[in-house]
Amino acid sequence: MHPEEIITIENAHDSGQFNKKVPILKGEGAVLYGYDGKPFIDCVGGHGVSVIGYSHPRIVKVICDHLQAHRPITCGHFYDESRAELLQLLVGLMPQGSNLSRVFFCNSGTESIEAALKFAMKYKKNVKDKEILGFKRAFHGRTLGALSITFEPRYRQDYVLIPGVKHASFNDIDSVKAMMTENTICVILELIQGEQGVYPADPKFVKDLRDLCTQKDVPLIFDEVQTGFGRTGKMFCFEHYGVTPDILCLAKGIAAGIPMGATITTDKIMSAVDTGSHGTTFGGNPFACAVGVESLKIFKDEKIIDNCNKISAFIFPELERLRQTYPAIKEVRGKGLMIGIQFRGKVADIVKKMQDKGVLVLTAGFTVIRLLPPLVISKGQAKQVIDALEAVVKEIKE
Ligand SMILES: Cc1ncc(COP(=O)(O)O)c(C=O)c1O
Incomplete structure (x- = not known):
């Protein structure tokens, strides 16, 4: 059996989740890396689990210390x-x-x-x-x-x-x-x-x-x-x-x-x-x-929540700008860094296209793209997410 078939049950319940097929080797902060070294800005966050980011040095240390101390x-x-x-x-x-x-x-x-x-x-x-x-x-x-x-x-x-x-x-x-x-x-x-x-x-x-x-x-x-x-x-x-x-x-x-x-x-x-x-x-x-x-x-x-609010204050107006520019986007909802982008049609293809541009996103139902990035995401990375989304929405329009 091909290893991907093992996760078929997971894939079957949500046809939008193409990103489950990306084999991930490691993560740092808000970025995940594939086996080929390709970086992805991670707006899935392990389904909203990753708040302080991947491989935080203090978390790595506490885990090592715990085990070393038996x-x-x-x-x-x-x-x-x-x-x-x-x-x-x-x-x-x-x-x-x-x-x-x-x-x-x-x-x-x-x-x-x-x-x-x-x-x-x-x-x-x-x-x-x-x-x-x-x-x-x-x-x-x-x-x-x-x-x-x-x-x-x-x-x-x-x-x-x-x-x-x-x-x-x-x-x-x-x-x-x-x-x-x-x-x-x-x-x-x-x-x-x-x-x-x-x-x-x-x-x-x-x-x-x-x-x-x-x-x-x-x-x-x-x-x-x-x-x-x-x-x-x-x-x-x-x-x-x-x-x-x-x-x-x-x-x-x-x-x-x-x-x-x-x-x-x-x-x-x-x-x-x-x-x-x-x-x-x-x-x-x-x-x-x-x-x-x-x-x-x-x-x-590390004032994690302050960063969440800072990035949120950048991202929501940007998404609103995209909504006003591209009719494919119907509504933007959420708070902080829990964001839903409601499209007028199904979004499975958008998930795939975002992935090709180095950004991992989730769906919420069939017509909503959900962003749950680690709360440590930087403004530069958030801008890359917006740029990727804009490029994808432009492609749909064309
Ligand atoms: C609001 C809410 N409640 C409960 C759950 C279930 O959590 P778990 O998958 O850890 O069992 C989830 C998971 O996504 C959730 O979003």
Whole structure:
């Protein structure tokens, strides 16, 4: 079997992802290099994982030091200094007065969602016919619980999913009110829906949702797996809205690419989760935690979010200029360096053409190009992305 066939399942679900066929040897900062040494400016960022960039010297050092000191990679439930430090750092990032003080570590975004759903189920253990309220266009992962609240029918078909899930219309509080019942145990949303096209939530909608959930004592879950860790120009996207969740789901950018996820909640909700009713073998292992700690320190020391905002302030007006010049581009959406460029037709060909020009981009649905570059991308590199996109859009026009 040719090695590429091994990834056919991945390729099959998203016909736009030509860039999966680029064999990558190494990465530095915002650039990936092929085996032939060809550089690519990386606006895929490992699906938004790479926030502090590839091969950051401090991350390389912390990994080498950890192993050289024979520190364990996993150590089960025993006390570990790095885990304790990461817990402290994460909780320290939560807004004062939010009561988001209890953390469950796992290994991926989808697992952080599973934990959030299970915590909500425990908190609402007295509700017999439990219902979960999610949103149309939502993406929350591919394990059966997370998939049940994911909307896209292509991802869901043929699987046995959990019952009681409803999908309201995004940014429509009346739709939420119409679907919420006394059996609703939680509401879950992405503040910017990433996978299906990069759609930001309206501030008023989020505030109304918060009020409604508080009124009814229904846990509000923010899935910040993609929007967390600086991606949108704040450490967490909820900071743009001035609204905090009862449960927060994190992963992707948390530990510089080492698989890790976290579910953060309040004491009130966590105390409903009886010991042993949820757990993990690898989650919160010393190795991932040591990398997570260093990554968060780099965020602060190197003002990663300032760079995100600086590049964002350059890139959005440039994209708007392209939109006004080239009718193929319908709309530009997003925040920080989570960017969706809505085209009037399918974008698979654009992904391929960008790749030929040395820029790797993602799709979001069939008609949106998504940019999730490492937040350390330079202005010069961002300009190269814009130039490549302009050249490609010009070619389409001709
Ligand atoms: C918003 C959101 N939630 C959950 C997930 C699932 O994360 P993972 O692929 O790490 O399981 C993703 C992945 O893209 C995501 O974007």
